[in-house]
Amino acid sequence: MPGRLQNELKKRKPFVHIEQEVVLNLFRTGDRLGIRLERLLREHGLTGAQYNVLRILRGEGQPLPMQEIASRTIQVVPGMTGLVDRLEKAGLVCRARSESDRRVIYVRITAAGLTLIAQLDEPLPAMERKLLGGLTRDEKAELIRLLEKVRDHLEQLDE
Amino acid sequence: MPGRLQNELKKRKPFVHIEQEVVLNLFRTGDRLGIRLERLLREHGLTGAQYNVLRILRGEGQPLPMQEIASRTIQVVPGMTGLVDRLEKAGLVCRARSESDRRVIYVRITAAGLTLIAQLDEPLPAMERKLLGGLTRDEKAELIRLLEKVRDHLEQLDE
């Protein structure tokens, strides 16, 4: 049983390390899913990163500092600056400097931002269900468990 | 059992859809792994995308058209142009136009390119083993199976 990715990539030799196969499968599958989800978001004028920021702000229900937003996404702080710049220019969020600590900048979602992401509350989960339709519910749960276990171990490596 | 990602993202409400949890876990885990692998590659002056191209060319053993390389990576053709530009400028690959079909451009890995990626043949798999040390061999195999199943279903959606 040589594995499917191997054939897909037209590699000649079998994978020497199963770990490499895991990593490549992880990247490739994430990419394939991401492309389709980004496409849906783009129809509403948003990128994936922008949608994530708006969703986090809506979920929190109150303004959040730049760094707090960055820590909840895949992102590093420097990238957040430009991201919020674009969202602010589009009128979806606004900045406000903190009174107590003038280094901190709070980001707040605007009414226009709330309206925009509300339009995705139906189609986005529907798309996710469709994309993951190949797995049973048990398989989805098992996939989540395995991925969390990988990240748990990665965090241990940091300590 | 509320799930770990949920806590990690400091979300208030439980995930409504398990599919969303799968997608977020997939992105986040791939990102965490990618950051560490990219860091190792960068020590050798390469990015992940560049390393992939070199590895594909070495594995094939002969020059490949741009499009063929792109089809074996996560990449779209337009991005491949700039990527090969940079590799060529670094002296790691070279271009050659096909004789039979003058639209096609073949990319060949140079001796310098082979030397460079040979330096990663040891440390890269070692790093991958270390990063995935949290999973048993059976769990790695199961993770691969589930990810391949997701992609199989995605391909069916295209037909």
Added chain:
DNA sequence: GGAAAATACTTTACACATCAACTATTGTCA
């Protein structure tokens, strides 16, 4: 009280990734 460290954010530079539009070449077929 004041120098030094820490923190929050921005700026800059570079490398991807995506899409749309463009050029050059080849294939189709009426």
Added chain:
DNA sequence: TGACAATAGTTGATGTGTAAAGTATTTTCC
């Protein structure tokens, strides 16, 4: 044959992600 479609690759615009350096503000602590 000759218009037209298809294909291979490039270019340009926009957005994202990383690292390194810079600025402003606050905290620490002697």
